[in-house]
Structure formats: structure tokens, C-alpha cells
Amino acid sequence: MCTKISHCDALIVSSGTKVTREVFESFGGRLKVVGRAGVEIDNVDLSAATEHGCLVVNAPTANTVAAAEHAIALLASMARNIAQADASVKAGKWQRSKYVGVSLVRKTLAVMGFGMVGSEVARCAKRLGMNVIAHDPYAPVDRARAIGVESVSFEDALSSADFISLHMPLTPATSKMFNDDAFSKMKKGVRIVNVARGGVIDDEALLRALDSGIVAQAALDVFTEEAPPKDNVVVQHEKVTVTPHLGASTKEAQEGVAVKIAEAVVGALKGELAASAVLSELSPFIALAEKLARLAVQLVAGGSGVKSVRVTYASARSPDDLDTRLLQAMITKGLIETISSVFVNLVNANFTAKERGLRITEERVLLDGSPENPLESIKITVEGRVKDGKPHLTKVGSFGVNVSLEGSLILCRQVYQPHLIGKVGSILGDENVNVNFMSVGRIATLEQAVMTSGVDEEPSKEALKKIG
Numbered sequence: 001m002c003t004k005i006s007h008c009d010a011l012i013v014s015s016g017t018k019v020t021r022e023v024f025e026s027f028g029g030r031l032k033v034v035g036r037a038g039v040e041i042d043n044v045d046l047s048a049a050t051e052h053g054c055l056v057v058n059a060p061t062a063n064t065v066a067a068a069e070h071a072i073a074l075l076a077s078m079a080r081n082i083a084q085a086d087a088s089v090k091a092g093k094w095q096r097s098k099y100v101g102v103s104l105v106r107k108t109l110a111v112m113g114f115g116m117v118g119s120e121v122a123r124c125a126k127r128l129g130m131n132v133i134a135h136d137p138y139a140p141v142d143r144a145r146a147i148g149v150e151s152v153s154f155e156d157a158l159s160s161a162d163f164i165s166l167h168m169p170l171t172p173a174t175s176k177m178f179n180d181d182a183f184s185k186m187k188k189g190v191r192i193v194n195v196a197r198g199g200v201i202d203d204e205a206l207l208r209a210l211d212s213g214i215v216a217q218a219a220l221d222v223f224t225e226e227a228p229p230k231d232n233v234v235v236q237h238e239k240v241t242v243t244p245h246l247g248a249s250t251k252e253a254q255e256g257v258a259v260k261i262a263e264a265v266v267g268a269l270k271g272e273l274a275a276s277a278v279l280s281e282l283s284p285f286i287a288l289a290e291k292l293a294r295l296a297v298q299l300v301a302g303g304s305g306v307k308s309v310r311v312t313y314a315s316a317r318s319p320d321d322l323d324t325r326l327l328q329a330m331i332t333k334g335l336i337e338t339i340s341s342v343f344v345n346l347v348n349a350n351f352t353a354k355e356r357g358l359r360i361t362e363e364r365v366l367l368d369g370s371p372e373n374p375l376e377s378i379k380i381t382v383e384g385r386v387k388d389g390k391p392h393l394t395k396v397g398s399f400g401v402n403v404s405l406e407g408s409l410i411l412c413r414q415v416y417q418p419h420l421i422g423k424v425g426s427i428l429g430d431e432n433v434n435v436n437f438m439s440v441g442r443i444a445t446l447e448q449a450v451m452t453s454g455v456d457e458e459p460s461k462e463a464l465k466k467i468g
């Protein structure tokens with residue numbers, strides 16, 4: 001493929017095509033945009049795209065209904081053993097008592113991930129007479145309430161659901177989040193549907209849950225490895241119904257993503273601002289804006305979600321001399337990409353924010369002093385500056401801190417008291433996680449504080465739980 005495509009300016013792919021660093025290198029810098037005709041862009045090497053100055057755009061809404069309909073189809077066919085019964089009759093058997101199913105009406109469905117697909121599944125399930133609850137730490141509570149769905153905690157969703165349908169993106173936080181611990185909290189006999197990403201389920205843990213009867217049935221459209229090996233024990237399990245990543249495979253959805261991605265690619269090729277056109281003086285602030293937003297959205301996890309964000313730029317430049325469109329696009333990117341499968345770039349940032357009901361208001365603080373430096377600081381809920389060309393976090397809420405935003409950070413709110421720093425250090429040390437710096441921002445002695453630790457390695461979820 002690499003020889004043919006080296007004469008192209010744009011590439012459009014589905015989830016099945018891996019756009020690797022080698023593909024970008026084979027273009028010799030000619031490739032200007034990669035279009036992902038779908039939602040998830042986990043098949044595109046984004047750091048290679050950035051290094052090669054290539055925009056990546058996707059079509060995040062055109063297959064939503066198709067995916068939701070597929071989830072409902074799998075839910076209903078699993079509950080009534082359609083796939084297993086079909087195979088049985090085709091094999092010349094007539095086993096009516098073997099395939100007695102369960103009803104959906106008045107049963108509780110937990111929708112995990114209340115975004116475009118999850119909320120559509122919830123609407124469909126309510127029309128089928130199901131009681132629907134949702135778990136999504138970043139979705140505004142009123143989004144679920146608006147359609148009569150109760151937002152609940154992860155544990156409450158697991159313990160009260162008869163059916164669980166997964167609709168969150170595959171991120172470091174959601175990878176294998178349905179593991180032995182999660183299955184142990186579920187109601188015995190629960191039924192699970194996954195049309196999100198295979199990686200959110202720990203396959204071995206699912207197998208143990210199926211064999212122990214905790215999980216009565218599973219219906220899977222997505223897999224950790226696609227196509228899964230023929231002898232994959234989960235795929236071959238008699239209690240499992242499987243389809244080959246068909247969530248978006250309707251004529252209507254494929255036409256929809258085709259039109260949307262063509263428009264996005266043309267828009268990108270004509271785009272006002274391309275990544276490579278970034279004014280070099282703003283470059284360090286681009287990274288700062290995105291990192292502050294990624295941090296801010298995680299700080300509100302479990303709250304009512306992010307609906308409106310106020311951004312304050314402190315600068316000695318007059319407003320007319322400082323174009324913040326790019327900074328706002330990067331803030332949108334940080335706020336949405338951290339919790340979603342949508343890929344945000346300069347071309348789609350405004351549209352994506354509006355589509356998710358995210359309001360970003362900007363204000364300026366005009367500083368005295370030399371306009372040499374384009375910006376003194378950017379404040380979201382967190383505040384940061386650029387020091388020696390690197391993004392720095394300087395405030396979390398009302399707490400002053402001073403930490404580099406390079407690499408991974410752990411932030412802990414606490415009442416500052418002796419031994420806490422040592423305890424956090426030893427929990428991380430037990431996991432061979434190297435702490436490259438630690439700082440505590442506090443208002444006064446023995447008052448509320450924020451401890452910020454920079455770490456070289458990603459600590460385990462268990463370690464973070466212990467620190468919490």
C-alpha cells in the first residue's frame with residue numbers, strides 16, 4: 001500500500017486499517033490529512049501524524065444510531081438465545097426447552113459510558129420498557145436526567161444491573177476496567193453487551209465469570225485482537241454471542257460516515273489553520289492549553305461533568321494582537337479527548353464542542369509590562385504558565401503549586417499533615433514507580449492542601465486507590 005499512497009495528499013480509512021509510523025514515513029511529508037471514517041482513531045499513530053504535520057479527522061456521529069441499534073439487537077438476541085437456537089435448528093435439532101430465554105421488560109440495564117451511542121441505547125431500551133441507569137464520570141448529570149435515566153456510581157451500576165452495555169472509549173483509564181474485581185461486584189446472572197472496544201474487558205476475567213455463572217451470557221461485537229483467533233475460548237464459549245465488529249455496518253451508517261469524512265477531509269485540506277501553520281511563538285502555549293484542559297476535566301470526574309469552561313488569558317498584548325483560536329481548539333481537544341473517543345483538531349474543535357454542549361468562554365486580563373511574551377498565563381480551573389519553554393502548572397483551584405506538565409502527574413487533595421508524603425512515596429516505591437518531584441500547595445498549616453507528584457512510570461489502579 002505504501003508505494004501507491006505516496007502520491008496522495010489525503011488518506012481515508014476504517015478501523016481495520018492501521019495507519020502506522022511507517023505509512024506516514026512512506027508519504028515523504030506529502031500527506032496532509034488522515035480521515036477516519038468512524039469514531040475511534042486508535043488505529044492511527046497520532047504522534048507520528050503530529051510529527052509529520054498531518055491532521056487527523058474523524059466522523060464521530062454518523063454511525064451512532066447504527067451502533068446503538070446493534071447493541072440493542074445483541075441485547076435482545078442474547079436474551080433469547082437467537083444465535084445458539086439458529087445454529088441448533090440448522091444442525092437438524094429441535095430443542096425448545098434448551099433455549100428458554102429471559103424478558104427485557106422491567107429489567108435494569110446499566111449503560112456504561114453515556115455519550116452518543118450510550119445515550120441512544122438508553123433511549124431505545126426505555127422504549128422497550130427497561131429500567132435504565134447510567135455510569136459516566138464525565139457526562140453532565142442532566143444529559144441522563146433529560147431522558148429519564150438515573151446517573152449512578154460504577155459500583156451501583158454493577159451491583160444493580162441485570163444487563164450491562166459498554167459504550168466508553170478505550171483509554172488508559174478504561175483498559176481492562178471490567179476485570180475480576182468488577183465482575184465480583186455484579187449481580188449473579190448478569191448479561192453483558194460490548195460494542196465499544198474489546199480492550200475494556202479483561203478476557204480472562206470474563207471467562208472466569210462465565211464459567212462461575214456470575215455472567216450468564218455475553219454478546220461481543222469488538223475484541224482485543226480483531227479478527228480474534230478461531231480457537232479464542234471466549235469466542236467459542238457457548239454462552240457468548242459474537243459478531244465481527246458490525247456496529248457501524250449498515251448501508252445508512254456507511255453512507256453517513258463516507259459523506260461526513262469526505263467533508264471533513266476537504267475542510268482540513270482547505271482549513272484556515274493547519275497544525276504546521278502554528279505561530280512558533282505560541283507553540284509552548286499550545287501544549288500548556290491542552291495539558292491544563294486534560295487535567296481540569298479529570299479534576300471534575302464524578303461531578304456533574306463539564307458543561308461550561310471559562311478560560312482566562314493573562315497577557316500584556318492587546319486582544320487584537322493575540323489570536324487565541326488555536327489555544328481554544330487545544331483546550332477543547334484536552335477537555336473532550338481525555339474522556340471520549342472523538343479526535344479533536346483545529347478543523348472540528350468548535351463543531352465538536354457545540355455538539356457536546358460544551359461552552360467555552362474566554363476572557364483576557366491585560367497586564368502591564370512588555371508585550372514581548374505573547375502570554376503570561378492561561379487559567380482554566382487550573383492555571384499554568386510557560387517556564388523555559390515548557391508548560392508548568394502553577395495553580396489548582398486556590399492552591400499554589402509549581403510543577404512541570406511534562407510526563408505523568410498524580411494530584412492528591414488532602415489535609416496537610418506529617419507522614420503523608422512518606423506514605424505516598426512508599427506506595428509508589430513498592431511498585432517501582434520513580435517519583436521525579438513532589439510538591440505540596442497549601443493555604444495554611446494543617447489546612448487543605450494539594451500534593452502534586454511527577455512520576456516516571458504509570459502507577460497501577462490499585463496503587464492510586466491506596467493513595468486515595
Ligand SMILES: NC(=O)c1ccc[n+]([C@@H]2O[C@H](COP(=O)([O-])OP(=O)(O)OC[C@H]3O[C@@H](n4cnc5c(N)ncnc54)[C@H](O)[C@@H]3O)[C@@H](O)[C@H]2O)c1
Nearest residue numbers: 040067113114115116117138168169196247248339340341
Ligand atoms: N462497534 C462499533 O462498530 C462501534 C460503532 C460506534 C462507536 N463504537 C465505539 O463505541 C464507543 C463510544 O462511542 P461514542 O460515539 O458514544 O463515543 P462518545 O465519546 O460520544 O462517548 C463515550 C463516553 O464514554 C464516557 N467515558 C469516558 N471514560 C469513561 C469511564 N471511565 N467510565 C464511563 N464512561 C466513560 C465519556 O464521558 C463519553 O460520554 C467508542 O469506543 C467507539 O469507538 C463502536
Ligand SMILES: O=C(O)[C@H](O)COP(=O)(O)O
Nearest residue numbers: 014015016038039040248
Ligand atoms: O469506531 C468506530 O466508528 C466503530 O468501531 C466502527 O469502525 P469501522 O469504521 O471499522 O466500522
